[in-house]
Amino acid sequence: MSQSTPASATADIAVKRRFRLKGGLSLWIGGALVGLALVVAIAAPLIALTDPVMSANLMNAELPPSLEFPFGTDAQGRDIYSRIVYGSRISLTVGVVSQIVNSLIGVSLGLSAGYWGGLWDDLVSGLTNLMLAIPSLIFALAIMAILGPGLVSLVIALGLTNWSYSCRLARAQVLSLKSQGYVQAARILGYGDLRIMFTQLLPNMLGPLIVIATLGMGSAILAEAALSFLGLGIRPPFPSWGSMLSEARDQITTVPWLSVFPGLAIFFTVLGLNLLGDGLRDIFDPQATTRRT
Amino acid sequence: MADSLLALDDLAVHFTVGGTFAGGLKTLKAVEGITLDVKPGECLGLVGESGCGKSTLALAIMGLIAPTRGRIALDGRNLNQRARLETARTVQMVFQDPYASLNPRQTVRRTLADPLRLQGLRDKAEVDGRVMDMLAKVGLRPEHADRYPHEFSGGQRQRIGIARALILRPKLVICDEPVSALDVSIRAQIINLLLELKDEMGLAYIMISHDLGVVEHVSDRVAVMYLGRIVEQGGWQEIFENPRHPYTRALIAAIPDPFHRAPAATVRAKAKGEIASALNPPPGCPFHPRCPIKAERCVSELPALEAVAPGHRAACHFRDRPQ
Numbered sequence: 104m105s106q107s108t109p110a111s112a113t114a115d116i117a118v119k120r121r122f123r124l125k126g127g128l129s130l131w132i133g134g135a136l137v138g139l140a141l142v143v144a145i146a147a148p149l150i151a152l153t154d155p156v157m158s159a160n161l162m163n164a165e166l167p168p169s170l171e172f173p174f175g176t177d178a179q180g181r182d183i184y185s186r187i188v189y190g191s192r193i194s195l196t197v198g199v200v201s202q203i204v205n206s207l208i209g210v211s212l213g214l215s216a217g218y219w220g221g222l223w224d225d226l227v228s229g230l231t232n233l234m235l236a237i238p239s240l241i242f243a244l245a246i247m248a249i250l251g252p253g254l255v256s257l258v259i260a261l262g263l264t265n266w267s268y269s270c271r272l273a274r275a276q277v278l279s280l281k282s283q284g285y286v287q288a289a290r291i292l293g294y295g296d297l298r299i300m301f302t303q304l305l306p307n308m309l310g311p312l313i314v315i316a317t318l319g320m321g322s323a324i325l326a327e328a329a330l331s332f333l334g335l336g337i338r339p340p341f342p343s344w345g346s347m348l349s350e351a352r353d354q355i356t357t358v359p360w361l362s363v364f365p366g367l368a369i370f371f372t373v374l375g376l377n378l379l380g381d382g383l384r385d386i387f388d389p390q391a392t393t394r395r396t
Numbered sequence: 397m398a399d400s401l402l403a404l405d406d407l408a409v410h411f412t413v414g415g416t417f418a419g420g421l422k423t424l425k426a427v428e429g430i431t432l433d434v435k436p437g438e439c440l441g442l443v444g445e446s447g448c449g450k451s452t453l454a455l456a457i458m459g460l461i462a463p464t465r466g467r468i469a470l471d472g473r474n475l476n477q478r479a480r481l482e483t484a485r486t487v488q489m490v491f492q493d494p495y496a497s498l499n500p501r502q503t504v505r506r507t508l509a510d511p512l513r514l515q516g517l518r519d520k521a522e523v524d525g526r527v528m529d530m531l532a533k534v535g536l537r538p539e540h541a542d543r544y545p546h547e548f549s550g551g552q553r554q555r556i557g558i559a560r561a562l563i564l565r566p567k568l569v570i571c572d573e574p575v576s577a578l579d580v581s582i583r584a585q586i587i588n589l590l591l592e593l594k595d596e597m598g599l600a601y602i603m604i605s606h607d608l609g610v611v612e613h614v615s616d617r618v619a620v621m622y623l624g625r626i627v628e629q630g631g632w633q634e635i636f637e638n639p640r641h642p643y644t645r646a647l648i649a650a651i652p653d654p655f656h657r658a659p660a661a662t663v664r665a666k667a668k669g670e671i672a673s674a675l676n677p678p679p680g681c682p683f684h685p686r687c688p689i690k691a692e693r694c695v696s697e698l699p700a701l702e703a704v705a706p707g708h709r710a711a712c713h714f715r716d717r718p719q
Contacts, residue, residue, distance in 0.1 A: 284497025288560060291458050292511040293484035302510070306501040 130382025136375025144191040151185035156340045158182060165358050175360035177350065179340075183360065186342035187368050193343040194372060197257050197327040198320035204262025205323075206269050206316050213273025214300055218281060227270065234267040240326055247335040257336055261323050269315050276308040310387030314380050321376035328369050344369050400433035400469075401568050401600050402457065402487070407431070407466035409449075409456050413675065422675050426452040428624040430466075431701075436567060439594065439601040441615030441632065443608050443647060445671055449624040450604045454570045457602075458489055471567070481515060488561040490590075492573035494553035498545035504531070504556055505541040508563050515564065526563065533596070534559045534589060551582035555589065562593060570602045575610060587613060609651045612636060617707075620644050623674055623682040626701060630708030640710035642687050643667065681713070689714055 143150065152173075163180035166172055174183040216227035234242075243260040250256035280286060281304070289303045324344075330336040331345025332352075339346060344365040351361030409427040414420060427449045434440050444450050455461045457468060459475055468475040470486055478486075491497035499507065508527045517523055528538055534555040545553055554574065561569050571590065575583040591614060594601060605611050611618055612632060619629040620643060628641040639645045646667035667686045672678050678685050684694040693713050701711040 284491035284493055284557075285499040287455075287458075287460060288489065288491065288497060288557075289499075290460055291484060291487075291489050292560070292564070293481040293514055294510075298514075302502070303499055307499070 127382065127385065129378040130386070133375045133378025133380070133382055136371055137379050140191055140195060140372045140375065143188055144195045147188050147192055151182075151188040153182045153185045155181065155186045155189040155342045158185070159340075165354075165361075168360055174364040175358075177347075177361055178354075183347070183364055186347060187344065187364055190342040190344045190347060190365065191368065191372075193254065193337055193341070194324045194327060194345075194369070196254065197261060198324040198376070200258045201261035201265070201323045202316045202320045204258065205266040205319060206312065208262070209266035209269030209271075210273045210305075210312060212266070213270035213275075214277055214304060216270075217274040217277030218296065218300055218304065224274075228274070231267045231270050231274075234264070239264040240329060243326060243330060244333070244335060247330055252335055252338050254337065257327055257330060260330070261326055265319055265323065265326075268319065269312060272311055272315050273308065276311065277304055280304055280307055311384070314384040314387060317376055317380035317383060321373040321380070324369065324373055324376070399435060401436045401438075401471060402432075402434040402602075403467075403469040403472075404430050404432040404457070405467040405469070407453070407456065407468060408464045409452050409461055410464040424675050425624050425677070426674060427456065427463075430624075430626055432619060432626065432629075434568065434600050434602060436600055437594075437598055438617065439603055439615050441608075441611030441618040442602055442604045442621060443606065443611050443618065444621035445606050447671055447674065448621045449674070450606075450621055451572055453621075454489065454572050454602070454604060457570060458487065459483060484511070484566075485515065485564050486566055487568045487570065488564065488566040490554075490557050490561045490569060490571040490574045493577050494550050494557055495545075495577070497557050498553055498560075500545055503542050503544055504536075504559075507556065507560055508541075511560070511563055530559045530563050533562070533593065550578050551585060554578060554582075554586050558586075558589065558593070562597065562599075565597065566599070568600045568602070570604065572604045573606070574603075576605065576607065583610075590614070607651075608636075608647050612651075620647065623672060623677055625682065625711065627683065627712070628708075628710040629701075630705070630710075634705065634708045638705075638708075640704050640708070640715045641683075641712045642689055643683050644710075646686075681711075689717070 158181050160180040163172070163176045164178055166176045166180075168175045172182050172184065174187065177183055177186070212227045212231075216224040242264045246260035246263060247256055250259060286299060286303050289299050294303070327336055327343065328345030328348060331343045332349040334349060337343035337346050339350065347365040348362055348369075351358070351365070355362050407427060407430045408425065411424040411426060412421055413424050414422045430453065432440075442450055442453070452461060456463050457475075459480075470478060470483065475483065502510075505527055508530060509523050512523050512526060517526075527541060531538060531541060536552065536555055536559070540548075540552075545556070548556065554577075558574075574590065575586050578586060587610065590601070593599060601614070603611055603614055608618075615632045617630065618632045618635045619626050620635070620641065621627070622643050628635065628639065628644045635644060636648065639648055667683075668688075669686050672682065672685060678695075680696045681687070681694040681699050684690045687694065691713070697713070699711045699713045699715075701709050702715065703709050704715050
């Protein structure tokens with residue numbers, strides 16, 4: 104009992120070591136890339152050189168990268184760098200908000216299905232399998248076709264089509280956690296079902312769910328790019344990385360900077376999110392925790 | 397019996413396992429026809445090897461598994477007629493694994509205070525007072541209240557588990573192998589703590605164990621389970637001095653005896669082989685494949701649990717034959 108101070112000190116060291124070794128390089132590189140994207144999105148008006156839409160000037164059309172236009176200009180003479188900076192807002196908003204929607208749907212379905220089992224579980228599992236069997240991009244396309252283009256419909260379409268992964272994960276976690284002594288003890292102490300789900304189960308399954316959500320943000324950003332590329336996402340003249348690629352596709356050989364820079368922006372953001380997710384997974388790996396000692 | 401705290405009447409818990417492809421559905425009779433009662437302030441030891449249905453029986457009494465057949469009465473009223481919160485005030489449980497039985501994301505204070513608030517106790521000072529009082533009772537210090545489970549040793553965690561079971565001042569506590577996951581050096585401490593609290597709070601225990609040695613120290617009465625059934629029950633002295641079921645004799649023979657104090661007869665009483673599968677129990681007496689005194693009758697006929705002496709019953713065809 105008197106060893107409490109050294110015990111918490113070793114716990115501190117264990118935590119530090121975990122972040123240093125287990126999360127490792129991918130956590131820090133991923134975190135830096137995602138952090139950079141976040142800073143760019145938040146500080147867009149400060150770091151953009153011109154207005155992304157109103158700066159059209161045909162005198163400057165399709166200029167190669169220079170000091171004045173770091174990434175060159177597009178067919179309307181707008182600065183591509185500034186458009187990419189503002190486009191990050193769309194990509195990150197779509198990525199984050201659609202993942203929040205996905206997680207809310209997936210976790211509440213998976214948690215309740217795993218906890219209650221029975222017919223509800225059969226229903227949810229069947230629906231999850233159905234969702235996994237339908238290519239999510241095709242499904243999102245169909246929803247976009249009904250709702251029409253725009254940011255809100257993008258978030259809805261991507262939020263409704265990718266929850267099956269977090270649902271499955273949440274359900275599997277509940278199945279393994281619900282036979283734990285503390286969950287049984289909570290039932291014996293008279294806790295209601297919802298209270299058990301929110302105080303006993305959910306806090307103990309957050310780690311892997313955060314990992315899945317982080318990885319999902321990367322695919323949501325890619326899906327946004329794909330939908331915008333197909334003309335169903337963000338409507339011109341507002342910049343999104345996908346719609347910029349879409350506009351550039353005819354000139355990919357003649358005016359390469361039109362497509363290369365938005366492509367790199369997507370690449371590094373998605374790479375960052377995936378590395379971050381991988382790093383977080385290593386941290387939350389149950390075998391890496393020192394919970395038992 | 398009106399004065400019993402817990403009365404089980406022909407309780408059975410069956411599970412359906414398997415599927416269309418694995419040879420069809422099978423019924424696993426985890427608990428089969430158990431009649432038992434526990435009086436206030438009494439300690440009943442429940443012994444049997446792994447897989448004999450002890451823990452299933454415990455979960456059924458706690459209302460976590462619905463019985464297939466039979467009746468569970470708590471304080472004279474059927475379990476399914478009682479409100480959840482009322483049952484929580486009457487019967488509680490101490491778990492085997494102190495590492496899995498505490499929520500890693502909750503402080504000790506929250507673990508102990510939430511059940512009280514759930515019972516409608518709103519006064520913060522009173523809740524705090526009862527939490528601190530309980531911590532002191534199980535031998536923990538007040539500053540432990542705001543720590544998380546991973547900051548405690550196995551023995552300390554089991555103390556927290558006991559505190560959680562007792563915070564609502566129940567009348568009956570089911571201890572499911574409360575010391576088997578602990579270091580041998582800690583076991584005596586925890587057993588003594590349980591015994592002290594029993595006297596102090598007037599508790600009744602059901603002490604589940606696969607180790608007759610543990611049960612011997614604490615129990616007033618002992619019930620021996622084999623393959624979901626009770627094969628022998630009686631006062632602990634009766635059971636230890638005059639066991640009538642060959643399985644009980646085998647369990648007693650299995651208690652380590654480094655100084656050879658036991659009579660040589662018990663050495664011969666050891667059971668052969670493994671416990672049979674509850675999915676496919678042997679016909680007749682479930683113990684016959686392992687029994688040293690098996691006869692033809694045992695293969696075909698299930699022995700009933702009948703009295704050999706007042707308060708001592710055994711389910712063996714040869715219950716009257718001395719060992």
